[in-house]
Amino acid sequence: MELARRIRQIPPSATLALNAKANQLKAQGVDIVNFGVGEPDFETPDNIREAGIKAIREGHTRYTPVGGTPELKEAIIRRFQEDYGLAYKPGEILVSCGGKHGLYNLFQVLFEAGDEVIIPAPFWVSYPPMVMLADATPVVVPTRQENGFKLTALELRQSLTPKTKALVLNSPSNPTGMVYTRKELEALGEVVLEKGLYVVSDDIYDKILFDGEKFVNIAMLSPELKARTFILNGVSKTYAMTGWRIGYLAGPQEGIAAATNLQSQSTSNPTSISQKAAAEALSGPQEAVAAMVKEFAWRRDDILRRSLEIPGVTCPKPGGAFYLFPNFSAYYDRLKPGAGQSPSQALADYLLTEARLAAVPGNEFGEDNCLRFSYATSRERIATGLTRIKEALEKLGK
Numbered sequence: 394m395e396l397a398r399r400i401r402q403i404p405p406s407a408t409l410a411l412n413a414k415a416n417q418l419k420a421q422g423v424d425i426v427n428f429g430v431g432e433p434d435f436e437t438p439d440n441i442r443e444a445g446i447k448a449i450r451e452g453h454t455r456y457t458p459v460g461g462t463p464e465l466k467e468a469i470i471r472r473f474q475e476d477y478g479l480a481y482k483p484g485e486i487l488v489s490c491g492g493k494h495g496l497y498n499l500f501q502v503l504f505e506a507g508d509e510v511i512i513p514a515p516f517w518v519s520y521p522p523m524v525m526l527a528d529a530t531p532v533v534v535p536t537r538q539e540n541g542f543k544l545t546a547l548e549l550r551q552s553l554t555p556k557t558k559a560l561v562l563n564s565p566s567n568p569t570g571m572v573y574t575r576k577e578l579e580a581l582g583e584v585v586l587e588k589g590l591y592v593v594s595d596d597i598y599d600k601i602l603f604d605g606e607k608f609v610n611i612a613m614l615s616p617e618l619k620a621r622t623f624i625l626n627g628v629s630k631t632y633a634m635t636g637w638r639i640g641y642l643a644g645p646q647e648g649i650a651a652a653t654n655l656q657s658q659s660t661s662n663p664t665s666i667s668q669k670a671a672a673e674a675l676s677g678p679q680e681a682v683a684a685m686v687k688e689f690a691w692r693r694d695d696i697l698r699r700s701l702e703i704p705g706v707t708c709p710k711p712g713g714a715f716y717l718f719p720n721f722s723a724y725y726d727r728l729k730p731g732a733g734q735s736p737s738q739a740l741a742d743y744l745l746t747e748a749r750l751a752a753v754p755g756n757e758f759g760e761d762n763c764l765r766f767s768y769a770t771s772r773e774r775i776a777t778g779l780t781r782i783k784e785a786l787e788k789l790g791k
Contacts (some may be wrong), residue, residue, distance in 0.1 A: 398426075402525060403522045403525065403526065406519065407697075411429040412427065412429050412430045412751070414745070414751070415429055415430075415751035418578040420568045424775055425749050425750070425751055426575075426748075426749065426750045426770075426778035427527070427750075427767075427770065428750060428751060428765075428767050428768070429752060429765075430767060430769070431567060431630075431636045431715070431716065431769065433630065433633040433685065433715070433769050435631050435634070435685050436634065437632060437634050437637070437670075438633070438674075440677050441507045441616065441632060441634065441671075441674045442673045443673075444520060444670045444673035444674075444677075445637075445666050445667070445670040447671035450508055452553075452665065453636045453665050453666060454665055455665060456665070458651055459656055459657045459661055459662050460486070460487045460649075460653040460656065460662075461486065461487065461488025461641070461662070461663065462488075462668050465639075465668045466486045466488065468672045468675040468676045469481075469641050470483070470487070471481075471675070471676070472545070472675050473624075474642060476608075477610070477613050477676075478703060478749060479613060479624075479643070481643050482646070484646045484649065484650065485645070485649050486642070487642045487649050487653050488640070488641045488661075488663050489537060489553040489639075489641065490664070491627060491638040491639065492597050492626070492627040492629060492703070493519060494640060494660070495640040495641060495642045496519070496770065497523055498652040499623055499648070500524060500526070500529075500640070502651035503593075503600055503623075503648060504560070504575060506529065506560070507521065508529040508530065508556060508558040509529065509530045509532045509558060510524045510531055510555075510557075510559045510560075510760075511532050511534055511547075511557060511560045512531070512532065512533050512534065512560060512561050513536050513543075513561070514535050514536060514759030514760055515566070515568050515718060515755065515759050516564055516759050517563055517567045517568070517756040518757050518758060523766050529558070530556075532552055532554075532557070533759050534549070534552045535549055536548065538709060538720060541571045542571050543563075543571055545577075546583065546584050549581055549584050549686070550584050553584075558590065558591060558593075558664070558740065559591040559592065559593065559731070560581070560590050561590065561592075561593045562592060562594050563595040563620070564598075564712040565598040565601060565713025566598075567594065567598065568755075569709070569716065569718040570711020570714045570715070570717065571711065572602065572606050572608075572712035572713045573609070573610045575614070576609070576613045578614060578727075581611065582611050582615070582618050586618065589782050591622070591623065592612075592623070593622075593623050594611055594623065595611045595626045596625060597627055597640075597711055598612055598631075598714040598715075599626065600630075600682055600686065601630065601685075601686055601713050601714055602686070602712065602713060603686070603693060603711070603712055603713060604690075606713060608665055612624055617730045620768060621645075621646035622640055623643070624642065624644060625640065625642055625647070626643075627639055627640030627641060631674075631682055632674040632682065634667075637667040638663065638667060639663055639668065640669055642669060647678075659676040661740060661762055664688055678679035689715050689769075691772070692768040692775055693717070693768060695776070696717050696768045696775050697711070699709060699776070699779035700717060700719045700766075700779060702783075703779075706719050714769050715767060715769045716765055716767055717765070718763045719763060719764060720762045720764065721737070721762070721763065721764055721786075722736070722763075724740065724764040724789060725740070725746060736759050736761055736762075737756045737764060738756060740754065741753065743789075744764075744782060747785040748784070748785035750782060750785075
């Protein structure tokens, strides 16, 4: 069968593929420590689950408006206003079947052949394929570990061409956990306005911040930047609702209307029951979120300390999300990569076999010197995992 060219050029999701491989080994009785999947290990808070059950019992099981229920849109608008001082109207909000779906819709209506989209590396694995599926060109711009893996205004300016249409920003970041400061965003914002770029601000980890970090995105800096920014968010990470599949976009009405029109021809509305639960998540008590963030902060400190105790490993301190992106390149000369393997892929395979530990190779995020660890797992598994890694690396010798 000859498949469409646009599909033949798209790789499968590396994180989901790794998780499937780890689960397969687990099913065979192998004790795998899984640092691969970016999914909170907490249960969805009780009030949210009860809202879903209530929705079923009360018969909220039919089609809703394509772009989301008025109730959920109002909850989203309230959160933007109260948390970040950003004012949106219902026509500037689109609710989709998860954050990934929202980004896909946006990229399809915003980009086309001939457009270039700036993606700082390390990046979330799905950004480049989504840009390619819109027939546009992802322009990957490497950032530096010594700068916290954050794009500078100079690096942005040097990557621009007459074809550049947009910049993708993700803070807190997957895979690094880095967080942009207001000052850093202001410098980027000057270039955005000067060159007339759009910004796609992926804020899915906005509530998972440590050490007193204050969230800021580029839309919060000025009305002019807000008018050029599309914000992606959702309930999956903050409220441990990955399986409920609710994400949302906020931005200029023309773009949101086009994305809503596209959604009407693909999935139609997001799940009615999940929308009820999401409205409760955003409008109800937030204590469970604070408790989860407190636990993530403890795990961040522990996994970072244990990783830096391994000789030769370096890593910037994450300011948010639940990922660590340590640099293991000091060990690469001791590996024997298979055909077509990058060093980080070879190390990830070695650790899966020798340490019974799953981690995503950094090349999938555009930075081959590193591996991504998700610490959305228990304290005990973190301790076990780092012990196994240290022992496995010692076996490589010098």
